[in-house]
Amino acid sequence: MTLQQIExxxxxxxxxxxxxxxxxxTMLLNMGPQHPSTHGVLRLLLELDGETVVNCxxxxxxxxxxxxKNIEAKTYEKSExxxxxxxxLNTMGNNLAYCLAVEKLVDLDVPERAQxxxxxxxxxxxxxxxxVWLGTAGLDLAAMSIFLYCFREREKxxxxxxxxxxxxxMTTYFRPGGLWRDTTAEFEPAVRAFxxxxxxxxxxxxxxxxxxxIFLDRTKNIGKLTGKDAIAWGxxxxxxxxxxxxxDLRKEEPYSGYEQYDFDIPTYxxxxxYARYRVRIDEFRQSLRIVxxxxxxxxxxxxxxxxxxxxxxxxxxxxxxxxxxxxxxxLWTEGFPAPKASVYVPVESPRGxxxxxxxxxGGPKPYRCYWRTPxxxxxxxxxxxxxxxxxxxxxxxxxxIDIVLGDVDR
Amino acid sequence: MNSSLQPIVSDLESTFGAKASxxxxxxxxxxxxxxxxxxxxxxxxxxxxxxLSALSAVDYWPQLEPRFHAVYQFKNMAQKLRLxxxxxxxxxxxxxxxxxxxxxxxxxxERELWDMFGFKIKNxxxxxxxxxxxxxxxxxxxxxxxxGYEEVQFTFNFEEIDQRKxxxxx
Amino acid sequence: xxxxxxxxxxxxVTTTLETVVNWSRKQAMWPMLFGLACCAIEMMGAQAxxxxxxxFGMELMRPSPRQxxxxxxxxxxxxxxxxxxxxxxxxxxxxxxVVSMGDCASCGGVYxxxxxVQGVDEIVPVDVYVAGCPPRPEALIHGIMTLHEKIKGEKxxxxx
Numbered sequence: 001m002t003l004q005q006i007e008x009x010x011x012x013x014x015x016x017x018x019x020x021x022x023x024x025x026t027m028l029l030n031m032g033p034q035h036p037s038t039h040g041v042l043r044l045l046l047e048l049d050g051e052t053v054v055n056c057x058x059x060x061x062x063x064x065x066x067x068x069k070n071i072e073a074k075t076y077e078k079s080e081x082x083x084x085x086x087x088x089l090n091t092m093g094n095n096l097a098y099c100l101a102v103e104k105l106v107d108l109d110v111p112e113r114a115q116x117x118x119x120x121x122x123x124x125x126x127x128x129x130x131x132v133w134l135g136t137a138g139l140d141l142a143a144m145s146i147f148l149y150c151f152r153e154r155e156k157x158x159x160x161x162x163x164x165x166x167x168x169x170m171t172t173y174f175r176p177g178g179l180w181r182d183t184t185a186e187f188e189p190a191v192r193a194f195x196x197x198x199x200x201x202x203x204x205x206x207x208x209x210x211x212x213x214i215f216l217d218r219t220k221n222i223g224k225l226t227g228k229d230a231i232a233w234g235x236x237x238x239x240x241x242x243x244x245x246x247x248d249l250r251k252e253e254p255y256s257g258y259e260q261y262d263f264d265i266p267t268y269x270x271x272x273x274y275a276r277y278r279v280r281i282d283e284f285r286q287s288l289r290i291v292x293x294x295x296x297x298x299x300x301x302x303x304x305x306x307x308x309x310x311x312x313x314x315x316x317x318x319x320x321x322x323x324x325x326x327x328x329x330x331l332w333t334e335g336f337p338a339p340k341a342s343v344y345v346p347v348e349s350p351r352g353x354x355x356x357x358x359x360x361x362g363g364p365k366p367y368r369c370y371w372r373t374p375x376x377x378x379x380x381x382x383x384x385x386x387x388x389x390x391x392x393x394x395x396x397x398x399x400x401i402d403i404v405l406g407d408v409d410r
Numbered sequence: 411m412n413s414s415l416q417p418i419v420s421d422l423e424s425t426f427g428a429k430a431s432x433x434x435x436x437x438x439x440x441x442x443x444x445x446x447x448x449x450x451x452x453x454x455x456x457x458x459x460x461x462l463s464a465l466s467a468v469d470y471w472p473q474l475e476p477r478f479h480a481v482y483q484f485k486n487m488a489q490k491l492r493l494x495x496x497x498x499x500x501x502x503x504x505x506x507x508x509x510x511x512x513x514x515x516x517x518x519x520e521r522e523l524w525d526m527f528g529f530k531i532k533n534x535x536x537x538x539x540x541x542x543x544x545x546x547x548x549x550x551x552x553x554x555x556x557x558g559y560e561e562v563q564f565t566f567n568f569e570e571i572d573q574r575k576x577x578x579x580x
Numbered sequence: 581x582x583x584x585x586x587x588x589x590x591x592x593v594t595t596t597l598e599t600v601v602n603w604s605r606k607q608a609m610w611p612m613l614f615g616l617a618c619c620a621i622e623m624m625g626a627q628a629x630x631x632x633x634x635x636f637g638m639e640l641m642r643p644s645p646r647q648x649x650x651x652x653x654x655x656x657x658x659x660x661x662x663x664x665x666x667x668x669x670x671x672x673x674x675x676x677x678v679v680s681m682g683d684c685a686s687c688g689g690v691y692x693x694x695x696x697v698q699g700v701d702e703i704v705p706v707d708v709y710v711a712g713c714p715p716r717p718e719a720l721i722h723g724i725m726t727l728h729e730k731i732k733g734e735k736x737x738x739x740x
Contacts, residue, residue, distance in 0.1 A: 016536065033664055036613050036643040040620070041661060061541035062661045063617055066558075066695035069550055073557055081690060088618035104434055132621065135628075151628030158625075169618060169714055231460050231487065234515035245487075252490055341433040344464070344483055344494060355464050357481065372464035372483070380518050406617050409541055409658075542695075543660045550694055558694030576702045578666075 016057050017047045026054055029391075033062045037140045037395045040405030042379075044394075051390050056383045060376075063409040071369040075335030076102050076176060079366060084170040086371060087407035089132050092118075092125040092161070093349045095174040100255055101345040101356040102176040105338045108310050112299045114178035115257040120191065120294045121161070121173065122256070123287040127198070128157040129350035130280050134205060137277075137399030141218050146208055153201055160190050177311035178304025191295055195288050202284045209277070219274040223385040223397035226271055233384075234377045237352025238283065239401050242276035244269040249348035260297075261290045273400040280402075310336045335364030342368075351375055351402055375407035411437050415491050418457045422449060428495075438494040443506060446497050450482070450512045459484040459493065462513035465520070467527045471553035477501025478527060482509075499529065508534045526551035598736055605649075605675065606731045609724070612648035613641035614668065617655030619682040619714040626717035633721060636728075645671040650727070651704070652720075656684035657697045669704045677731070679723050680706045683713045 020026045032043035041062035047055035067086055071079040083098040084091040096118055103110060110118075135150035158168045164183050165173035173180050209215045225235070227243040240247055248265045250258040266282030268275035305311045312331050313324040338360030346355040352374030361367035378401050385401075386394045411419070411432050419437055422428040426449045428439040441449045453459040464483040471477055476498030484493045499506065506529050509516035521540040523529045528549035531537055539546060548555050563571045586593055615623055626633045627641070642648040645668045657665055669678070680700050683689035686709045688698035700706060707730060710723035 033661065034614050034643075034645075034668055041616055041664075061539075061543075062658060062664070063656070064541040064658050064660060064695050065617075065656055065691055066550065066693040067691075069555075069557055069695075070691060070693050085618055085690075088621060107434065132624075136624075148629045151625060152630060155625070155630045168716060169621070232514055234461055234463065234513070247487060252487075253492075342438075342468075342481075342494075343434060343436060344492070346463070346492075353463065355483065357464065357466055357483070359468055368466075368468045370464070370466035370481075372466075376518065377515055380515055541660075546659075556694070558692075560688070560692055560698050562692075575699075578701075578703055578705055 013045065013057055017055050020049070020054070021047050025049075031391075032059075038398060039136060039403055042398070042403070042405055042408070044382075046391065046394075048391065051392075053386045053389055053391060053394055056386045056394065058379060058382055060379065060405070060408050063405045065406070065410060067410050068369055068371065071366055073365070075364045076338065076366060077331070077335060079369070080175065081170070081172050084172055085406065086410060087349065087351070087354070087373065087375070087404050088169065089129040089404050090125055090349050090351070090354075090407075091169055091171055092121045092173065093129075093347065093354060095172060096122050096256065097345060097347045097349070097354050097356045098358075099174045099176050100347065101343055101358040102338070104343045104345055105341065105358055105360055106176070106310055106336065108177050108307060109305055110178055110256075111302045111305060112257070113301045114174075114303050114305075116294045116298050117179060117183060117303070118174055118256050119258065119261070120291050120298075121164075123290045123294075124157050124160065124191070124194075126287050126350045127284055128154050130284060131157075133280065133350075133399075133402045137396075137402070138209065140395050140399045141215060143209065143212075143215065146205060149201070149205065149208075153198060156194050156198075160187065160194065163187060163190060175304065175311075177307065178302070182303040188295065188298070191291065195291055195295075199285065199288055202281065206281060210281070216274065218393070218396055219277060219400070220270075220272060222273045222389060222393045223400060224270075224272050225381065225385060229381070229384070230271075233381050235352070235381055237348070237350070237374050237378070237402075238276055238279040239352065239378055239381075241265065241267045242279045243271035249346055249353055253346065255345070255347055258290075261293045263289050273396050276400045276402075337362060337364050338366075344372075346372070349374055351404065351407065352378060371410055373407040373410060375403040375405075376410075379403050379408055411435070412491060414489055415493065418453075418491075418493070421457070422452075425449075425452065436492070436494060438496060440496045440498060443497050443499060446480075446482075446495070447507045447509060447512065449495065450484075450509055453484055453493070453495075454512055457486065458488055459486045459491070461485040461487060462509065462515055462519075463492070465509075465516060465523070467523055467529065467551075469527065469551065469553045471501070474501040478504050478529070480506055480523065480529070504529045505532055506530070507532050510534065525549065528552065598734075599732075601736075602732050602734055606728045607637050609638050609650050609677075609728075610640050610642050610648045611638055611650040611652050611724075612645055612668070612672070613643045614645075614651065615654045616657065616661065617684070619654035619685070622714045622717055623652060623654045623681065623720060626720045631717040631721065633717075633724075636721065636724065638724060645669075646673065648672060649676050650679065650724075651676065652679045652681050653685040653700045653704075653706075654681045656682075656689065656691060657700050657703070658695050659697060662697050662703050665700070666703045677707045677727055678704050679708045679710060679720075679727060681710045681720055681723065682715055683711060686711065689713060 029046045032038045033041040043059040045057040083094040131150040131154045135147040138146035165171035227245045230243045263286045308327045317324040340362045342359035355372030357370040359368040419430045426445045463485040468479045478499040480497040482495040520531045525539040685700045
């Protein structure tokens with residue numbers, strides 16, 4: 001940005017910067033939207049006193065995609081392709097939230113097998129998302145090799161997802177009423193192989209970072225957030241648990257059968273960047289525990305609901321049942337209607353509370369679909385956290401609250 | 411309805427004239443626009459709804475009175491309760507009081523309401539567009555705002571649409 | 581390398597200036613470190629351990645547009661981002677190339693709506709389109725190899 005443009009922006013934002021910025025005592029610096037350490041297209045206007053951040057004004061919306069409006073123009077089943085692309089590191093989690101909302105709105109049951117597979121994939125996705133976070137946040141703090149290690153492991157998860165859904169990232173594997181199709185025969189051995197190797201890899205990551213003096217200097221006592229502030233600002237997920245609040249929606253309001261699994265919620269009291277890092281590292285291990293349990297008691301049975309009003313019939317039936325053909329035709333041309341009411345379904349995404357507010361109007365298309373995205377809410381605390389820290393520490397703080405810009409801007 | 415949520419809803423009904431309803435176990439109350447700040451304050455202080463979980467709106471165009479519903483989701487973390495509060499708003503001049511004093515994270519949510527629905531948020535310290543560019547015209551999530559459909563190019567109309575497409579000079 | 585076979589006894593290679601310039605341009609292509617959305621994650625994947633784009637001499641991602649000559653538009657371009665993107669393109673020194681990665685950057689993808697630019701070719705000239713939502717890392721690498729082929733055949737008079 002040119003100097004002139006920063007001045008124009010400063011004029012618009014006069015009420016947000018301090019008096020000293022007007023006299024030129026402090027400097028205004030534009031960071032982003034193209035900046036390697038903002039994790040996407042986040043723009044920050046920084047007021048700096050020397051190298052210390054006096055004010056930080058986030059400017060979001062550079063990735064605003066109009067997904068909520070687009071969902072209103074599609075049927076319930078078709079809009080699911082949109083949900084993958086909201087938070088593109090948590091595609092399965094978005095699908096899960098959306099499917100749960102639709103199922104609650106139309107009152108549809110999901111078979112046990114589908115629920116267990118959903119849990120397995122949601123947890124694998126959580127690991128994959130945290131891996132991207134660990135890699136990029138480490139990269140921000142100049143730890144290069146952790147990035148290469150994390151992406152090596154992430155590829156294995158993407159391979160498992162591709163094995164079942166046919167796509168690496170934008171899977172659309174969960175459908176209202178169950179799954180798109182059953183898992184393949186290679187699925188179970190592949191997941192087992194992954195969880196066996198991965199628990200050792202987590203130790204390796206910890207060996208690289210947890211006691212590394214440079215990493216500790218960059219993360220301890222940086223970006224302190226108290227539990228009280230975190231709740232008042234609506235912060236959820238690892239950032240909240242890093243501030244000592246034991247709050248996880250998988251335990252608070254269990255969905256998709258999470259109540260059957262035995263796992264802990266890691267919390268740390270310090271509320272700094274390092275505590276948030278520790279929470280996520282511990283969550284790797286808890287996710288592995290859940291996956292292992294779900295895999296051990298994976299029930300046999302149907303992978304999607306048998307309710308033909310909402311779920312298409314199996315291909316084999318189309319050849320010999322007229323009714324099946326009618327249902328198939330109706331579902332793929334018209335879609336299924338939902339009652340004139342609204343539901344709000346929250347799930348625990350890797351970043352916090354991912355909520356779907358879904359309202360139907362009696363027709364086959366959602367009347368309104370609002371996404372309560374964790375990154376959008378969590379990003380609001382960035383000005384508060386970064387005040388008084390160096391610019392270099394601001395980079396560590398942005399990394400630690402783990403935002404995804406697709407999730408912020410929708 | 412959850413048995414510990416029942417007294418809270420009754421309290422809102424008697425104090426703020428709220429109207430309660432329920433769908434699949436989720437409680438929802440409708441509160442008049444001039445009472446929302448007081449109602450939120452009582453929810454936070456008296457009933458320990460310590461988190462404003464979400465805030466959005468629904469547009470019921472072409473119905474004018476009320477055309478909009480602002481929808482708040484409150485969360486009581488200790489008792490594991492959720493409550494939806496809806497505020498009906500007039501279509502001609504939707505105005506809403508800010509909740510920043512009660513829940514500070516309402517700030518960006520309310521900016522989003524202004525950006526996407528055009529609600530005038532009273533007493534908001536920083537009411538600017540948040541997602542759309544500063545000079546954008548209109549409020550995209552209103553039902554009378556078009557989706558912005560662009561015609562898809564096929565072989566038979568490729569040339570025709572191609573001519574209309576903007577192209578960079580170099 | 582294969583170059584030693586062409587050297588001969590004298591250590592002299594006869595070729596055209598165009599070939600040498602194009603060869604050197606193609607061999608050291610510095611992409612800009614610039615990700616927009618989902619495709620940026622696959623772009624990171626293409627550089628990381630499993631795919632390792634540096635085998636093709638393009639691991640050096642430059643965060644500054646002034647040091648880079650390839651812009652990979654990885655992801656959807658919103659109307660708010662479009663002026664920024666064009667400014668970044670203008671800041672790159674010539675010769676410069678653009679790879680449009682993914683369906684959203686190429687044609688708007690699934691988002692035919694008010695917020696998304698229907699194809700980044702409306703604001704910058706695109707050399708190679710890579711299809712996919714998001715394209716696999718192999719697809720991106722193939723896209724850049726295609727660009728290499730294109731650069732090999734470039735003529736000086738077209739640059740003037």
